[in-house]
Amino acid sequence: MPNVTFTTGGALKKSSLRQANERVVLNTIRENPSMSRADIARYTGLSPSSVTFILNRLKREKMVTEEQVANHSQVGRRPTALHLRPEARMAVAVEISGSGSRVALADLNGRIISDKMVPPHRNHEVCLDRVHSAIKSLVDHLPPDVVLGAGIGLPGTIDRASGKVIAAENLGWFGVDAGAMLRQQLPFPFLYENTCKLSAFAEMWFAQPGGQRLNDFVFVTARGGLGTGVIIRGQILQGAYSAAAEFGHTTLYADGRPCACGSTGCLEQYASDFALCRLYTELDGESGQEGAQLTASDIIQKARAGDAVGRRAVEQWGRYAAIGFANLIWALNPEAIILGDWFAEAWDLIAEIVWETVRRRVAAYYVSAVRIFPSQHAANAPLLGAVALVLARYFTSFDPRASEGRTHSVLMSSQNT
Secondary structure (H helix, E strand, O other), X not given: OOOOOEOOOOOEOHHHHHHHHHHHHHHHHHHOOOOOHHHHHHHHOOOHHHHHHHHHHHHHOOOEEEEEOOOOOOOOOOOEEEEEOHHHOEEEEEEOOOOOEEEEEEOOOOOEEEEEEEOOOOOHHHXXXXXXXXXXXXXXXXXXXXXXXXXXXXXXXXXXXXXXXXXXXXXXXXXXXXXXXXXXXXXXOEEEEEHHHHHHHHHHHOOOOOOOOOOOEEEEEOXXXXXXXXXXXXXXXXXXXXXXXOHHHOEOOOOXXXXXXXXXXXXXXXXXXXXXXXXXXXXXXXOHHHHHOOOHHHHHHHHHOOOHXXXXXXXXXXXXXXXXXXXXXXXXXXXXXXXXXXXXXXXXXXXXXXXXXXXXXXXXXXXXXXXXXXXXXXXHHHHHXXXXXXXXXXXXXXXXXXXXXXXXXXXXXXXXX
């Protein structure tokens, strides 16, 4: 569905106003399940008659359910509790990665209903054709109005409007029109974002109920390289050309290892998943071909099981990562650094080393309030971020990728809408 639109005079069109108020009510129920009609009117500022009108329409469309509250002790009419019907609408989510892609179907609560793994392929056309086929297989049985859209997580620097991959060096993708290949013959909207930025957005959209909401933080991932997603004042940091937050390509050593980006000494060459594998192979001179076949997860498990070489490799990897975290703290002053995938898996092994390194490199007054902790979503963060991209657009008429965006919560308090 379209975002809220304005006439040239600044007034909302009636259909857009009706839709905006409907989304306000839906989002209120999503964030506050079991609210009554009276609660919604007080919470949103809409008149009781407007709330009744909207809810009757939503119930006819089977978007919400209403049930009487049990054990109600007050005198008078027993209140009712409203709930979303999460299966009423679906979102497609895609994460494209060099180690294999994932395609999923999720409900309005973000619960994954079904998903498919798509094996990797060096040829981008083969890879994207496989992903497209997986999307079609998940949605073919659904009525056309059920699917709200598809959120697509793409690697590297992308054009967010078209889904074109401008440069994903570690995959060898340059100027790949992924969006056009994926959306062909599919009738719903497609939204595109970098996978690391989606991981950060998932942490914000799917925050634990009642927990502290973070508005300024960095998400760091070490899968297929080293990526970061930065949230500033509740917005994804994009930069002038949607290419901000490539902290994996900041320089750790001026004359260090060559990087696929064309520079040398990039943080990614020391603190990514493939850097951990290389460290293990270099430290274990007898590992040979067997060592070269190990994954980052294999090495972390070896370290946890007491393997001396694995432990040394993981600890050195943690030190390199911590230098990068220190730079992030100096540059961005975040509330938190949230760790995804392999960083999250190894956190119990590297936490002490990371904090020791960070405190040695960042002034106490600057680091005292920063938290560093594993993601609540771990390896699912990019996929859930893609789900959140679609849900944010639907529930709030808001594109979280916009650099200056703010949620449009347009209310009408006196008329049925």
